[in-house]
Amino acid sequence: MFLFIFVALPLITASFMLIAGxxxxxxxxxxxxxxxxxxxxxxxxxxxxxWPGAGQYSHVLKWFNTNLNIAVxxxxxxxxxxxxxxxxxxxxxxxxxxxxxxxxxxxxxxAILLVLVASMNAIVLTADLFTMYIFIESAGIASYGLVxxxxxxxxxxxxxKYLVLSAIxxxxxxxxxxxxxxxxxxxxxxxxxGSGFFSKFSVILFLGGFSLKCALVPFHAWMPDAYxxxxxxxxxxSSGVFVKVAGIYAMARVFFxxxxxxxxxxxxxxxxxxxxxxxxxxxALGQARLxxxxxxxxxxxxxxxxxxxxxxxxxxxxxxxxxxxNHSVFKxxxxxxxxxxxxxAGTDDSLKLGGLGKNMPxxxxxxxxxLLSAAGVPPLNGFWSKLIIVIALLQVKMxxxxxxxxxxxxxxxxxxxLIQRRVFFGKVREGLQNTREVPFWMNFSMVGxxxxxxxxxxxxxxxxxxWILPAANVLIEGIRTSxxxxxxxx
Amino acid sequence: xxxxxxxxVIIFAAFAVLLKDMLKAVISLMISSIMLxxxxxxxxxxxxxxxxxxxxxxxxxxxFIMTISLIGSDADVKEPAxxxxxxxxxxxxxxxxxxxxxxxLPQVSHQLMSGEQMRIGEVLWxxxxxxxxxxxxxxxxGVFVLLAVVSARRRNGx
Numbered sequence: 001m002f003l004f005i006f007v008a009l010p011l012i013t014a015s016f017m018l019i020a021g022x023x024x025x026x027x028x029x030x031x032x033x034x035x036x037x038x039x040x041x042x043x044x045x046x047x048x049x050x051w052p053g054a055g056q057y058s059h060v061l062k063w064f065n066t067n068l069n070i071a072v073x074x075x076x077x078x079x080x081x082x083x084x085x086x087x088x089x090x091x092x093x094x095x096x097x098x099x100x101x102x103x104x105x106x107x108x109x110x111a112i113l114l115v116l117v118a119s120m121n122a123i124v125l126t127a128d129l130f131t132m133y134i135f136i137e138s139a140g141i142a143s144y145g146l147v148x149x150x151x152x153x154x155x156x157x158x159x160x161k162y163l164v165l166s167a168i169x170x171x172x173x174x175x176x177x178x179x180x181x182x183x184x185x186x187x188x189x190x191x192x193x194g195s196g197f198f199s200k201f202s203v204i205l206f207l208g209g210f211s212l213k214c215a216l217v218p219f220h221a222w223m224p225d226a227y228x229x230x231x232x233x234x235x236x237x238s239s240g241v242f243v244k245v246a247g248i249y250a251m252a253r254v255f256f257x258x259x260x261x262x263x264x265x266x267x268x269x270x271x272x273x274x275x276x277x278x279x280x281x282x283x284a285l286g287q288a289r290l291x292x293x294x295x296x297x298x299x300x301x302x303x304x305x306x307x308x309x310x311x312x313x314x315x316x317x318x319x320x321x322x323x324x325x326n327h328s329v330f331k332x333x334x335x336x337x338x339x340x341x342x343x344x345a346g347t348d349d350s351l352k353l354g355g356l357g358k359n360m361p362x363x364x365x366x367x368x369x370x371l372l373s374a375a376g377v378p379p380l381n382g383f384w385s386k387l388i389i390v391i392a393l394l395q396v397k398m399x400x401x402x403x404x405x406x407x408x409x410x411x412x413x414x415x416x417x418l419i420q421r422r423v424f425f426g427k428v429r430e431g432l433q434n435t436r437e438v439p440f441w442m443n444f445s446m447v448g449x450x451x452x453x454x455x456x457x458x459x460x461x462x463x464x465x466x467w468i469l470p471a472a473n474v475l476i477e478g479i480r481t482s483x484x485x486x487x488x489x490x
Numbered sequence: 491x492x493x494x495x496x497x498x499v500i501i502f503a504a505f506a507v508l509l510k511d512m513l514k515a516v517i518s519l520m521i522s523s524i525m526l527x528x529x530x531x532x533x534x535x536x537x538x539x540x541x542x543x544x545x546x547x548x549x550x551x552x553x554f555i556m557t558i559s560l561i562g563s564d565a566d567v568k569e570p571a572x573x574x575x576x577x578x579x580x581x582x583x584x585x586x587x588x589x590x591x592x593x594x595l596p597q598v599s600h601q602l603m604s605g606e607q608m609r610i611g612e613v614l615w616x617x618x619x620x621x622x623x624x625x626x627x628x629x630x631x632g633v634f635v636l637l638a639v640v641s642a643r644r645r646n647g648x
Binding site for chain 2: 007008011014015070071101104105108109111112115116118119122126128130131134136137138139141142144145148149150155160163167174446
């Protein structure tokens with residue numbers, strides 16, 4: 001019952017949000033939503049403390065003496081995702097207290113954000129493929145809503161593009177599920193794994209669908225437009241966690257714990273990963289708008305995660321999952337920074353900005369932490385995950401890929417430092433002399449995420465032992481089962 | 491009665507294609523897929539029926555309605571009077587048929603629940619409860635997003 005709280009609490013809070021908005025336009029929605037996110041974060045930490053660290057937990061709820069089949073499953077991987085979702089949700093929620101004042105009804109915004117968080121938690125906790133699909137759709141609908149909140153022609157265009165491409169991804173996933181259901185007669189992940197089902201057709205459909213959801217090249221077209229047009233909190237939570245949950249987590253769950261993981265799937269994931277790393281970084285180079293540049297950078301960083309996980313070696317999986325957590329934190333921070341710059345200066349076009357660091361010291365410092373972490377500079381968190389991925393590549397003798405991973409990391413440092421210099425350093429641009437630091441909650445949120453980047457970097461060993469290793473073990477166990485079935489089956 | 495259901499599936503699918511008003515076309519598709527779901531259930535394929543109702547009648551409808559609101563084609567569309575009248579009459583008749591069929595549906599043997607006899611509501615509520623929560627979540631998302639789009643348009647004076 002306790003685990004279902006992660007889905008039920010945000011949904012219940014969302015249902016009260018419109019009523020709350022009638023009584024108080026700002027204060028009550030701000031308080032209720034952030035209280036909910038805070039409770040979810042506390043609950044995820046409490047579970048990690050109480051959780052013995054192995055096995056799965058299924059719950060069957062009772063409703064008026066009737067057993068309801070809500071099978072909620074918790075293992076190391078879902079625990080890591082729940083924690084990450086809760087952390088980023090709280091950060092964006094706190095940031096929105098001041099930031100979303102400019103975007104109309106706050107109660108509606110928080111209601112959509114809460115539905116998005118509930119859906120992401122459900123994707124992570126469900127043990128059923130079809131249920132996962134329904135919540136992916138629910139989260140998708142909430143995301144289109146957040147994009148369209150901008151209310152401009154561009155935000156509508158971005159939302160529409162996102163909706164159309166996402167619908168194509170969903171069709172792929174649904175067809176894949178149909179194929180699995182026709183062959184096995186079930187949509188339960190554990191039952192499908194037990195049946196030993198494997199079909200190349202379903203694998204291709206799932207790969208296409210999930211790659212579109214996590215914007216891997218060449219399925220990335222929706223991301224830059226959607227992220228540029230939306231209020232900054234959407235890219236922060238979408239790039240921070242939604243892409244990871246609906247794309248990477250779902251992909252890992254399907255290919256490691258449901259279908260047998262084999263060399264062909266591994267190769268495709270590695271190719272998609274490396275292409276995304278290269279293309280995303282080079283596309284980010286020429287961008288002047290902060291959020292557009294960060295969107296392309298996200299594509300590149302997601303490539304690192306897929307590359308690590310796709311290798312299928314224990315070290316690769318650990319590196320990939322660590323980078324998943326790290327990227328969630330530093331990319332959410334960078335997008336919130338971009339939002340703060342736009343809030344203060346009225347634009348996020350770096351060509352029209354300059355010298356903001358003098359008037360915005362907190363935003364500038366938080367941005368430096370975020371960019372150094374994204375570029376993989378020690379001792380910040382991004383460094384360790386990239387290092388582990390590079391070592392994992394060297395371990396399997398993929399020297400060229402390791403070189404590319406290091407080279408693109410340097411390139412990332414270059415273009416992010418260029419933006420930092422253009423926006424925050426140098427002389428204050430004309431018309432920006434009166435720019436002020438953003439309000440308290442926006443700073444609080446950015447500084448908090450910056451501190452998490454530093455904490456996860458400095459104490460990376462406990463982070464790996466407590467959060468990453470149990471998650472990696474779930475995927476490694478999946479590969480082990482696939483291999484033993486292959487050996488027994490001949 | 492099965493013939494009526496199948497006729498309804500075809501008639502409302504045709505309405506979905508022929509009607510110019512997007513919203514009415516979407517409602518037609520929804521009715522068509524609900525009846526198709528009932529047909530699936532009668533043919534002892536409860537999961538196919540539940541998935542049909544969940545995906546096509548629930549999820550995709552929300553997506554269509556959202557798309558209509560995003561592209562702004564919910565403005566007045568001049569529909570000839572005859573199709574509208576036929577649509578309304580048939581809509582009312584088949585709504586009654588659907589209600590009757592849902593309440594009078596026979597119990598089907600559910601192979602995934604060890605041969606237990608179940609009604610369509612029980613399959614939805616007991617076997618696929620988490621999907622129902624998902625549908626509630628989809629409806630919430632759809633309603634909030636529509637309100638947000640309308641509010642954003644009003645704010646920008648469109």
